[in-house]
Structures are given as structure tokens and as C-alpha cells.
Amino acid sequence: MKAIMTNILTLLRDSWRLVSQNFTKTASLCALPILLIVLSGAVLFGTQHLLPKATFLAISPIPKIISWGIYFIAVVLLAVRWHRYALLGTASTKINTTSAFAPFKKYALNSVIFFVIVLFSALAVMAIWAIVFTLTGTTESIVRSPVQMLLPVLMYLVAIWIGLRISLILPAASLEKKMSIKDSWAATATIKWAAFAAYLIIFIAFTLIGILLNEAIGEIGKSFVAFAQALFSLSLISVIYAKLVQNDTAA
16 A cells, blocks of 8 residues: 555656646647637537537538637647657657658557547446446436446546556557557556556546636636646656656566
8 A cells, every 4th residue: 555655646746747847849749739629619609609600500510620629639749749859859750750640640659549548448337337226226216326426536546547558548648659458558567556546636637626616717717727627637647657667668
């Protein structure tokens, strides 16, 4: 238990240091992704409010796809450059790469694989939940009880667990290193509980900030809180990768 607590504190400390050691660099790496995220929201907001309602309903899938596409590009751009900055000391994709765009393409592919696996793991929990309560004949009473509220919590916890265990494929993609899902799962075995707890602390902290400042910050403020949470999550994954893979390889 003492070793787990030490690892939790180390992961959180190193993640904070990564974000705070150079605020100018952090701001420069976040500037373009933030602008793209704002643009993705503006696409939806603009088409919804500037076009006649009938026209918007007719073409609504198009601005949604464009908005999601811009948002995905922003996330990939931030993640690749942040992982490279954290692990190599430079965000440039022109150093130690086969091409400037190769890390982005590899990360985009791995992130799709990552999110599909995480999504299906959460859906599997929902399916097992439904099967168990259907077979026991308690479905109707459960739906009407507070126990039903446990389902989304359980789904989220399983998604976090699975996501953290396979997350090393993401920084590896940023560095154009080979890392399979099996490799990531094996590498995180020694630190799984500490990583899980550290992520939960980050999630709970930023959720509470969002709740406490709900009225004061508005929707834009909430977006920045979510962005800060994402940045700390990326930092945590970078720290885990450095601790379990990069440092061991160097040694």
C-alpha cells in the first residue's frame, strides 16, 4: 500500500511539473488546438443560429461531421506535440521521425483503436449488467431504484481501467515507436493501481472545479476546465510512458 501511495504522489507530482515548469511553452503548445476547438464549436453554433431552422435540420449532419473532424484534428495535434515535448524535450515532428506528418497519422490511427476498445469495454459492462438482471428477474425493480445509478459509474470506471492499461500505444505513436496493445497492457501491470488512482484524482479534482465554478465561468469556462483536465491526463500518460518504457529502454 505504501508503494502504491508513493507511486500515486509521484505520478501526480510529475504530471503537475510537466504542465507548470514552463507556462509559456505550455501556452504555445495549447494555442492552436484551443483555436481549433473554438472553431469546431463555432461551426455548429453558426450554422444552427444563422441558417433557417428548416435548412439547418436538412443539412445538420454536415456541420456536425465538420465540427467533429476539426475537434479530432485539434486533439491529435495537441496530444502528439505534448507527448513529444514531454518525452523528447521538443514538440517538433521534424526530429527523429520518418516524416513531419507520420506521428500525426500514426497517433490518429492508434487513438481510433484506443477509443473503440474503451467504448466496447464500457458497452460490455452495460450488456453484462442487463443480462444479469434479466436472468434474475429484477430488471424492472432495478430500473426504478438508485442501484441503476451505479451502471454509468461502473461503465466509466471500467473504461478508465482499460484505457489506462492500453494508453501507452498513444505516446508510442507520437514517437513513432512500436507498441502493441499487449505490450502496453504488460508494461502497465506494475503500476496499474497507482495510475488508476492518479487519474481518478485528476478527474474528480477538475469535476469539482467545474461544479464549484459552474455559475461563474459559464460554458466557455467549462470548456477550458475540460481542456485543462485533458492536458493533465496527457501529462499523466506521458509520465507513465517515461517511467515504464522510455527510462527502462534507456537503461
